[in-house]
Amino acid sequence: MIKLENINKTYFGAQPLHVLKGINLEVGDGELVSIMGASGSGKSTLLNILGILDNYDEGDYYLAGKLVKNLSENQAAEFRNKLIGFIFQSFNLIPFKTALENVALPLFYQGVNRKKRNTMAMEYLERFGLKDWADHYPNELSGGQKQRVSIARALVTSPKIILADEPTGALDSKTSAEVMQILRDVNASGITMVIVTHERGIANLTKKIVYLKDGVIESISENDPDKMDFTKEIK
Amino acid sequence: MFNRDFWSEIFMALRRNKLRTILTGFAISWGIFMLIILLSAGNGLKNGVTNNFSDRIKNTYTIWSSSTELPYKGHKAGRFIMLNNKDVQLIESLYQVEEVSPVLSKGGTIVFGEKSRSVEMEGVKPIYKKIDGIKILEGRFINENDMKNKMKVVVLDKDSNDELLRTTGETSLIGKTVYINDLSFTVIGVSKGMAFGEMGQCYAPYSTLKIVFNVNDFYQLSFTTKGLNTEKDNELFKTELKRKLAALHDFSPEDKRGVWIDSQMLNSLEAMRIFNTINIFIWVIGIAMLISGVVGVSNIMRITVKERTNEIGIRKALGAKPRSILLSIVMESLVITTIFGYIGMICGIGVMELVNMVLESSGNMSDSNGMSVFMNPTVDISIVISATLVLIISGVAAGFAPAWKSVKVKPIEAMNYR
Numbered sequence: 001m002i003k004l005e006n007i008n009k010t011y012f013g014a015q016p017l018h019v020l021k022g023i024n025l026e027v028g029d030g031e032l033v034s035i036m037g038a039s040g041s042g043k044s045t046l047l048n049i050l051g052i053l054d055n056y057d058e059g060d061y062y063l064a065g066k067l068v069k070n071l072s073e074n075q076a077a078e079f080r081n082k083l084i085g086f087i088f089q090s091f092n093l094i095p096f097k098t099a100l101e102n103v104a105l106p107l108f109y110q111g112v113n114r115k116k117r118n119t120m121a122m123e124y125l126e127r128f129g130l131k132d133w134a135d136h137y138p139n140e141l142s143g144g145q146k147q148r149v150s151i152a153r154a155l156v157t158s159p160k161i162i163l164a165d166e167p168t169g170a171l172d173s174k175t176s177a178e179v180m181q182i183l184r185d186v187n188a189s190g191i192t193m194v195i196v197t198h199e200r201g202i203a204n205l206t207k208k209i210v211y212l213k214d215g216v217i218e219s220i221s222e223n224d225p226d227k228m229d230f231t232k233e234i235k
Numbered sequence: 236m237f238n239r240d241f242w243s244e245i246f247m248a249l250r251r252n253k254l255r256t257i258l259t260g261f262a263i264s265w266g267i268f269m270l271i272i273l274l275s276a277g278n279g280l281k282n283g284v285t286n287n288f289s290d291r292i293k294n295t296y297t298i299w300s301s302s303t304e305l306p307y308k309g310h311k312a313g314r315f316i317m318l319n320n321k322d323v324q325l326i327e328s329l330y331q332v333e334e335v336s337p338v339l340s341k342g343g344t345i346v347f348g349e350k351s352r353s354v355e356m357e358g359v360k361p362i363y364k365k366i367d368g369i370k371i372l373e374g375r376f377i378n379e380n381d382m383k384n385k386m387k388v389v390v391l392d393k394d395s396n397d398e399l400l401r402t403t404g405e406t407s408l409i410g411k412t413v414y415i416n417d418l419s420f421t422v423i424g425v426s427k428g429m430a431f432g433e434m435g436q437c438y439a440p441y442s443t444l445k446i447v448f449n450v451n452d453f454y455q456l457s458f459t460t461k462g463l464n465t466e467k468d469n470e471l472f473k474t475e476l477k478r479k480l481a482a483l484h485d486f487s488p489e490d491k492r493g494v495w496i497d498s499q500m501l502n503s504l505e506a507m508r509i510f511n512t513i514n515i516f517i518w519v520i521g522i523a524m525l526i527s528g529v530v531g532v533s534n535i536m537r538i539t540v541k542e543r544t545n546e547i548g549i550r551k552a553l554g555a556k557p558r559s560i561l562l563s564i565v566m567e568s569l570v571i572t573t574i575f576g577y578i579g580m581i582c583g584i585g586v587m588e589l590v591n592m593v594l595e596s597s598g599n600m601s602d603s604n605g606m607s608v609f610m611n612p613t614v615d616i617s618i619v620i621s622a623t624l625v626l627i628i629s630g631v632a633a634g635f636a637p638a639w640k641s642v643k644v645k646p647i648e649a650m651n652y653r
């Protein structure tokens with residue numbers, strides 16, 4: 001699903017910052033991978049590159065067999081819309097849209113008609129127990145509810161891959177556990193998932209853990225989440 | 236692209252940001268509103284004043300007697316120059332002159348039955364109707380026959396007519412006999428007339444007044460000219476006439492006073508010049524207001540786009556193409572400017588129509604001489620529409636630049652923008 005070859009990325013500021021120093025990584029179909037690392041290790045940058053939200057300077061990135069390099073804005077938008085679902089730490093819901101409208105938005109950009117859009121969005125909200133909250137605005141929802149709305153939004157287009165950037169970062173431990181269970185269920189339905197986190201407890205719930213340090217991959221370890229008592233680990 | 240969803244997205248964004256929408260809109264409405272008020276007021280002033288001239292023919296001159304300012308040939312300064320028959324002969328001898336009408340004046344009291352009123356009588360020739368733009372409301376003005384036969388006939392002003400008729404039960408004075416200074420006159424007409432407060436003003440044939448009241452000197456002399464078509468012609472004629480009158484009455488040709496010579500054409504040219512200046516002034520202010528409106532719109536659009544950088548980032552992450560973001564921002568500013576521009580236009584036109592209605596029902600704004608100074612304050616609709624269009628187009632342009640910039644930003648930068 002994902003293939004990275006020698007990805008390099010430098011931020012050119014007052015002091016050039018070499019964030020990613022030759023990343024090589026493969027993520028297969030249906031995998032559940034976490035990327036771990038301290039802050040400043042480059043894990044978020046890596047995720048942004050995977051999501052085509054940011055560009056890279058060197059190397060090659062293949063997504064679903066296609067080279068993602070020097071894309072036009074339109075092509076990038078097409079890729080993001082059709083292949084990728086995003087889940088963010090700060091949810092990134094549009095404040096003046098209801099839960100339903102937020103979930104339906106990616107379908108709007110696919111040109112799906114309003115009625116079908118709303119039916120589909122409602123299905124996903126229902127799946128995450130948010131049917132009664134469909135007409136509420138984000139500021140009327142709890143953190144856990146907001147994150148479930150954004151998961152619904154990520155899934156509504158049936159993407160090939162879900163990219164989650166610290167999906168539990170703004171949530172308490174109980175809600176975090178719920179959200180992680182949802183993400184695991186989603187992965188179980190066959191969608192590839194990459195989660196960036198700095199919490200070991202979260203990483204332990206994934207099947208493959210990629211350790212990032214100072215812009216290079218330090219190690220990759222296989223993991224069996226079912227052996228973990230995650231409620232304890234998250235603490 | 237421009238389907239129902241597209242528009243509902245735009246209107247939702249506007250509704251959810253009410254304050255911003257209203258502030259932007261107000262700047263636009265206000266700009267258009269004030270422009271219309273300004274232009275209409277300018278037009279009203281112009282219509283009002285030109286209306287005073289419009290019934291008069293242009294090729295007329297009026298000479299007014301006055302006192303001298305300079306001593307000359309043993310005469311002291313301050314001597315009052317009266318006009319008389321010699322002036323009439325002098326003027327009639329000029330080849331540029333067509334018809335002359337002296338204006339004799341005689342104060343008196345006019346009596347009809349029990350009623351009386353003081354009036355200023357003017358003895359004039361038939362041509363004076365055209366020269367002074369006299370409007371006849373009823374009956375007729377003095378004609379050649381009246382002049383030739385020295386008929387004792389009189390044209391009353393409306394105020395005097397109404398005053399004399401009041402409580403008498405009569406509906407018209409035409410053909411009735413009235414007494415002026417104990418002499419009987421037959422009323423032949425009623426003019427719209429220039430009443431001077433309590434004093435009426437009526438017209439009688441020049442020849443009659445001259446004989447009946449033995450008036451020989453007069454203060455005013457009017458005449459029409461031919462062949463004086465340009466400003467230069469008139470200036471030359473005026474200078475020459477002044478020189479001849481100075482010689483006739485023995486005052487210095489250098490004297491600024493002595494007699495006043497008024498050229499209707501020069502006056503109206505002067506008036507036109509003043510109005511053109513006012514017009515330019517109004518346009519300068521109006522354009523400045525439009526510019527400030529445009530600057531306001533572009534400022535607010537810039538802030539709007541900045542405020543929405545996060546949202547734009549999110550939309551891009553969800554697969555919005557640059558074109559759709561650009562279009563929605565540009566269309567938002569288009570919708571704001573169009574709706575509020577239209578509101579400002581309607582308000583401006585509405586207010587001016589209201590003013591117009593009030594003016595018309597109160598017989599226009601006029602001074603005590605019945606001279607209107609403000610009339611029909613309306614503005615050319617095509618000017619209003621083009622001003623609104625300018626504002627709309629610049630509103631769109633104003634929205635375009637920041638929108639273009641935000642579209643170019645990487646989605647992650649837009650999302651993390653604070």
